[in-house]
Amino acid sequence: MIRAYRADGKAEIIPASGQSEGIDPAIIWLDLVNPDRAEEATAERLLGIPLPTREDLKDIEPSSRLYVEDNVIFMTASLVHQVETDLPELADVAFILSGNRMITIRYAEPRAFQLFSGALARIPGRYKTGAEMMARLLETIADRTAEVLEIAVARLDALSAEVFVDRKAAKRRRPGFLEDKLLDIAAHHRLLTKARDSLMSLSRLITFLRSQPAVRKDREADELCRIVAHDIQSLSEHAGFVSNNITFLLDASLGLINVEQNAIIKIFSIASVVFLPPTLVASIYGMNFQFMPELTWTYGYGLALVTMLLSAIIPFLFFRWKGWL
Structure with missing residues (x-):
C-alpha cells in the first residue's frame, strides 16, 4: 500500500497502476506499507530514485543503513512494535x-x-519541509519509545509487588509461584532489550541526519533533531536504569527461591537430627548379644520407649529455644 500525505494533512492511496510519471508536488510524505514488487516499482517510477528492498533493510552494516546517494538521504532504523x-x-x-x-x-x-x-489530519499545513516532517516523525517515535519504557516500568512495579510480599502472604503461595515469575521477568527483559536496540538505532540515525547539509540549512528541522537527539540520550539512560531494576528483581527472585529451598532442606535436616537419638537407643537394644542385663528388667521395654521419646523431645525443644524452627 502506498499512502500519500499532503502538506494540508489530506491523505490518499496511490494504486500500483497509478500515475506513469511524476508525483504531485503537494505530496510531502509517501508512506509505503508492506509494499509488493508492483508498488515498489510504481513508487520508484514516481520518485525517480531506487528504493531499498525488504532484504536491504535487514542489513546491519552502517554503510547499508545510513548513506547518501545522488543527494538523496537513505536511513534505516529499528522500531519496537507489538x-x-x-x-x-x-x-x-x-x-x-x-x-x-x-x-x-x-x-x-x-x-x-x-x-x-493522526496528528497530520488534526493540524493541517503544520510542516513546510520534508526535513521538518521527518524530525517530527522521529520525535513521535521517541515519545512512543518513552511510553514503551513507562509500560515496562509499570509491569515491573506490579511484578515486584507480587514477588516482595509479607511473610504471611508468601506462605500462601502455590508451589512454583516464583519459578513462573522468572518467565515474566524474562518477558519484561525482552521488551526492554528491544526498546534499547531501537534507541541505539535511532541515535545513530539522528546523528547521521544532523550531519547532512540539507538538514543543517533548515533551522527548524535542525533544532528539532537536536531536541530528539537529547530525548533519545535521556531515554537510553533511563532504559539502563530500568535494566538494572530487572537485574535486581531477577537476582532477588532467585534468592527467594534459594531461601525456600533451604527452608525445606533445613526441615529435613532438623527432622533427621531429632530422630537420630531415638534411633541410636533402638539400635543399642536391638543388639543380639547374649549377656545384656537390661533384657531381664521388668520395666526395660517401657524405659526404652521413654528414653527414645525424651531423646527426641529434648533436641526439638532445644531447636525451638534457639529459634531454628
Missing part, C-alpha cells in the same frame, strides 16, 4: 529524504506512525 503482546519485535523502517519529500518504507505497523498520521 508491545502489548508477549513477543515484542523490532521492525526495520527506511527513512528517505529526497528533496522536500519524506519517504518511509515499512513492513510493520509501529504505533508511532498511527499517532503521527
Whole structure:
C-alpha cells in the first residue's frame, strides 16, 4: 500500500497502476506499507530514485543503513512494535529524504506512525519541509519509545509487588509461584532489550541526519533533531536504569527461591537430627548379644520407649529455644 500525505494533512492511496510519471508536488510524505514488487516499482517510477528492498533493510552494516546517494538521504532504523503482546519485535523502517519529500518504507505497523498520521489530519499545513516532517516523525517515535519504557516500568512495579510480599502472604503461595515469575521477568527483559536496540538505532540515525547539509540549512528541522537527539540520550539512560531494576528483581527472585529451598532442606535436616537419638537407643537394644542385663528388667521395654521419646523431645525443644524452627 502506498499512502500519500499532503502538506494540508489530506491523505490518499496511490494504486500500483497509478500515475506513469511524476508525483504531485503537494505530496510531502509517501508512506509505503508492506509494499509488493508492483508498488515498489510504481513508487520508484514516481520518485525517480531506487528504493531499498525488504532484504536491504535487514542489513546491519552502517554503510547499508545510513548513506547518501545522488543527494538523496537513505536511513534505516529499528522500531519496537507489538508491545502489548508477549513477543515484542523490532521492525526495520527506511527513512528517505529526497528533496522536500519524506519517504518511509515499512513492513510493520509501529504505533508511532498511527499517532503521527493522526496528528497530520488534526493540524493541517503544520510542516513546510520534508526535513521538518521527518524530525517530527522521529520525535513521535521517541515519545512512543518513552511510553514503551513507562509500560515496562509499570509491569515491573506490579511484578515486584507480587514477588516482595509479607511473610504471611508468601506462605500462601502455590508451589512454583516464583519459578513462573522468572518467565515474566524474562518477558519484561525482552521488551526492554528491544526498546534499547531501537534507541541505539535511532541515535545513530539522528546523528547521521544532523550531519547532512540539507538538514543543517533548515533551522527548524535542525533544532528539532537536536531536541530528539537529547530525548533519545535521556531515554537510553533511563532504559539502563530500568535494566538494572530487572537485574535486581531477577537476582532477588532467585534468592527467594534459594531461601525456600533451604527452608525445606533445613526441615529435613532438623527432622533427621531429632530422630537420630531415638534411633541410636533402638539400635543399642536391638543388639543380639547374649549377656545384656537390661533384657531381664521388668520395666526395660517401657524405659526404652521413654528414653527414645525424651531423646527426641529434648533436641526439638532445644531447636525451638534457639529459634531454628
